[in-house]
Amino acid sequence: MSAHDHPKAIGGSLLDRSMLVLLALFGVAAVVMAYRFFAGVGPVSNMTDGFTWGIWEPVNVVVFTGIGAGAYSVGLLCYLLNKGQYHGLVRPAVLVGAIAYTLGGSSIMIALGRYWNSYLLPWIPWWNLSSALLEVAICVIVYVTVLWIEVLPSILDGAAASRSPRWAAIGKTWGPRLAKAMPYIIALAILLPTMHQSSLGGLMLIAGPKIHPLWHTALLPTLFLVSCLSMGFGAVVALVTILNLTWNAKHDPKLFADMSKVNAGMLLFYVVLRVADVVWSGKLRFLALDFPTLLFVAELALFLAPALMFLSPRVQRNKGRMFGAALLAVAAGAAYRVDAYLTMYRPAGWTADGKPIAAGWNYWPSLGETIVTVGMAAVGVALFIFVSRKFPVVVVEDVRDEHTHVGSGPAKAAASR
């Protein structure tokens, strides 16, 4: 993929059938969310004082932002390691990131009991810097802004190519200006996820006695950071494959093979860290024929499988197999995150030999909670479709272009990144 590939607005009907389904799903979720504001969190969820975060925090925030970390993963490769060939992936990845983080943030506003006080969060004198959640909150607020600024070049490109002279003028003036500032914004866009993705793991450090010893470790921040990278790379490959099938997006097998080798490294690094940590901290004694051990092994297998697949030339040559491996990489990170936050969390803690201590609380997500999570995911997909139909985000395969390489299109202007 050369630097001369340019993203194009996909165009087409905005309200096709899939869009209507997505919006309907979100509509149902919106009703549940609205009801929550009148009745409280209890009536729509199965959350209790024991399982106080339900699935909204572990899934809507921790897993969604892990998927959104594609922007971070590709950004690292493209800008920090200067692999220009990945430019074509930046815009879709950044758009997914912006959407995923926005949805994570919005979900938190639904989950917060006293949401109206959150306007105080930017007031620095009241910051409790010991709170991992404060760090996550502030980082995410800033990062959402940064991500949407990173989406702006697409919007400005779209404006520059617009028929309306006023929009075109805006696009042509602000596009290059933004392009100049971009390195300083991109640096922030790499720093912030490094901080808050590790803090998402750090969040659970305080819950020491409540999390199974195989999951509770001082390496939580590191493991979360590594797993967000593997999820991010996986999400980008999966996304572009879907875009290739639906909109004929440019799909460069060699590029994906290269990037996925990096991902294989991440996945293997995670496995090595996780296993070494368990061995070194003397936690091997918790391995037994029981549910925690089974889950631990299943997680490791979920990380190992895509790693080995990514390294196999047979998989690298096959679009379908690559897609499968990429989905597995996302699933692995998601499983690890949900387990550390929820599956292996027990309010009364664990005995010295790793058995859960009984307490009066049980948890399984309610229909309302599930509807909100699904609705949020649906509106995320809808937003992605909307923006990429209207604005140049996706690089589309152009058969004529492929052989001649003349393509220095009109979109070349402004901030082609």
Add this chain to the structure above:
Amino acid sequence: MRISRRDLLKGAAVAGATTALAGTASAREAVEPRPQAVGMLFDATLCVGCRACQSACKRANKLPVDLETGETGGQYDAPRDLNSSTKNVIKAVEAANGPTYMKQQCMHCVDPSCVSVCMMGALHKEGEGKKKLPGERAGSGIVVYDKNTCVGCRYCQIGCAFNVPKFEWFDAFPLIVKCELCRHRADPKQEGLLSIANPACCEVCPREAVVYGRREELLAEAKRRIAASPARYQQHVYGEKEGGGTQVLYLAPAGVSFTQLGLPELPDRSQASFSESVSHAPYLHGVTPVALYLGMAALIARNRKREEAAEHREEGK
């Protein structure tokens, strides 16, 4: 251009260095009990389970009853556990020589997890928060709640090893509810302890099974009781060291373990100290993020300049 093995190794080295940095976390100073800290001593050998403290607590804190209707239609204020309308509860444990009663409320930890994690310090040690409530004085060590800086994130519930903070689940404008040692019942005109707080539970207990006092004195008293009748007690004061120490201390009868009473086994190091040490270490007091940002911005700007130059050359051909 492909990603070479060298690039991967470089990446692994950076990640490894970060990990090592996190591993060599310089421990955050352990928090010592404040010399003037107040608390309570609960002696499970004295409690007869009358629940006078439970109703006194509800009256003093204006909490609604937990109505439960019996099979014959009688109604009872019978909370099963701490909840958003119960800051203090008596539970029974079946033991060899009859039932033992257990009193549960906020432990007012020396180094509380809830305070460590609270985003804007809504939960804080009296007088040591980011923002002071009326009449707050430092030193008592009471964990107080300021609803005006609470966003209802419920991280305190995740952090608390005793599962003390409770949330009003069925309220559109909910609060976090937990024992504040009846600080609001303190009488500023009094001298000494009652000018700091005045727990209703201790005031009404007919057997002085729970008493209010300075933590230091209560700890000495607890040890004195154990020494005076070693056959009567477990040879241990729960809360002296557990989880970094608590300001509410417990004595258990011989033959009944503290875990049976529902108190978790905790290491001496507070969870807050562990979590803060690990989380803060890589930041090096804020140097790391700034240095990383500047370094990355410079690198990205340089990369871009090179790329642009290369592109111009290509176009010039």
